[in-house]
Amino acid sequence: MKLNYKKVGQGKPLIILHGLFGSADNWLSIAKELEEDYTMYLVDQRNHGDSPHSEEWSYKSMVDDLAAFMTSQGLEAAYIMGHSMGGKTAMNFALKYPNKVQKLIIADIAPRYYPPHHENILAGLNAIDMDHLASRKEADETLAEHIPEMGIRQFLMKSLGRDENRKFVWKINLPVITEKIDNVGAEIESDKSYAGPTLFMRGANSDYIQEKDKEDLEKYFPEYKLITIKNAGHWLHAEQPDAVVETIKAFLG
The missing domain is CATH 3.40.50.1820 (Alpha/Beta hydrolase fold, catalytic domain)
Incomplete structure (x- = not known):
């Protein structure tokens, strides 16, 4: 790779x-x-x-x-x-x-x-409807329902990008990370x-x-x-x- x-x-x-x-x-x-x-x-x-x-x-x-x-x-x-x-x-x-x-x-x-301990973060990231996301502000509001710490949300939002069609996408491979989160520990x-x-x-x-x-x-x-x-x-x-x-x-x- x-x-x-x-x-x-x-x-x-x-x-x-x-x-x-x-x-x-x-x-x-x-x-x-x-x-x-x-x-x-x-x-x-x-x-x-x-x-x-x-x-x-x-x-x-x-x-x-x-x-x-x-x-x-x-x-x-x-x-x-x-x-x-x-x-x-x-x-x-x-x-x-x-x-x-x-x-x-x-x-x-x-x-x-280390046992998995990122449940709130993964819940927040997966709660965002990427197909209909209109703004970064909207993404942050959804994350805030799961992650009250602004600093953590700001860090996570650095992985929010756009594709060639200007559609919002996660730079991280969220499905694989969610499925295999135990591997990181x-x-x-x-x-x-x-x-x-x-x-x-x-x-x-x-x-x-x-x-x-x-x-x-x-x-x-x-x-x-x-x-x-x-x-x-x-x-x-x-x-x-x-x-x-x-x-x-x-x-x-």
């Missing part, structure tokens, strides 16, 4: 993978703060952004996509960073292709299984470990990486460091961008 991507900056290669319901654009502001030192590849994972849609949606397929992407860009190895779902892709990739990962950065996700299962330098960043107000997860971090990523970003939740790069940028710089520097 040929993934859509944005290329920013100059220097050592750094590939950035977004989370569920997201796109490459989610990390653009962070990338602009790093562009003097790194050539960044902001990738739309399959069924997201402007990358192709597919009935196949699993970490195995997303790992294969990333391997093919690196080959297409002539990258033998790179720094790899992923947030949430993108972090799970990055972890699986490092365990399968350790020689392709110079350093690994994981933002607010652990190797363990799949735990890491491997008999291997990644021995390279690994940074886990967690939001202080997030419960995605807990003390109980340290056993798995040590098992799969023995050279890991865990940094907590103050006053940040799961979307730490949006809530505390300066702290995230400085943490990335210090780790990669």
